[in-house]
Amino acid sequence: MMTLRSEILTYQADGLTMVSHYYVDGGRPDRRPGILVFPEAFGLGEHAKSRAQRLAELGFAALACDLHGDGQLYEDLTEARGLIADLRANPQRTRARARGALDALTSRSEVDPAKLAAIGFCFGGTMALELGRSGAPISAIVGFHSGLATVAPQDAKNIRAKVLVCIGADDPGIPADQRAAFEKEMREGGVDWRLHLYGGVVHSFTNQQADRLGMPDFARYDAGADARSWAEMRALFDEVFG
Known part of the structure; x- marks a missing residue:
């Protein structure tokens, strides 16, 4: 019988106090894959939390990750874009926040440290990709409507994970030239990507x-693309975690 448990994990990253939400089936004695869930640019809200809970219900240990520190959530799109502009220009800061979350997740006794993945939505997908570019020991990266651009494409050679990105073909924020640059980056980095x-x-x-x-x-919102991309993520997890 599932005993879904949630708790707040607090840790330091990039000079900030991060307040993230951890979800796990506490009724199981075994270790299981751990999944980082990075939110949209606004910060950690119900969307990322609900996805982390769904992953826990599927048998994973999932951490819905704080983005801005102190659990701050912003409602204004212009303000949120301003906050992430510096992170885009300084990927080491993005990677530091992501790595802090990874360390917090792997500190949990329920998590198998050999079976890790990172998913993200919007800038959260960018964050998952930057974690991969840092050489982090993760097996899968999934970006949903994920920004693909980076100022450090040469770091793709460090990616150990299999990469899946799911993009709206008519997304004005991720135009065809950005997709083409990402494809070039992945090829030159020798990444297993789709x-x-x-x-x-x-x-x-x-x-x-x-x-x-x-x-x-x-x-x-698009219910069809939502369902299909979630199914494709699950298929990738089946592939990498067995």
Whole structure:
């Protein structure tokens, strides 16, 4: 019988106090794969938390990760974009925040440190990719409507994980030239990668609250792309974790 447990994990990363949420089936004695869940640019909200809970219900140990420190969540898109602009320009800071989360996750007795993955949404997907570029010992990376650009494409050679990115083909925030640059980066880095495109789909297609932004040409929930991308993530986890 499943005994789903959640608790707050606090740790230091990039000079910040991170307040993340951990989900696990506490009724099992065995170790299981650990999954980092990085949120959209706004910070750690219900979307990432609910995905981490779903992963725990599937038998994983999942950490929904703080992005901005102190569990701060921002509602204004312009403000959130400003906060992540420095992180985009300084990937070492992004990687430090991601690595702090990874260390917190692997400190848990329920987690098998040989079976780790990172997923993320929007900038959270960028964060998962930057963690991979740092050479972190993770087996899978999944980005949902993930920003693909980096100022350090040469670091793709450090990626040990199998990479899956799921993108709306009509996402104005991730245009075709950014996808092409990402493909070039992955090829030159010798990465095991795959890219799934969903026709007629834009940004934030996994988030049922995306329509609240009032920007349907930019961000819009899509139930079909949401379900398909989640299934593709599960298939990748089956592949890498057995």
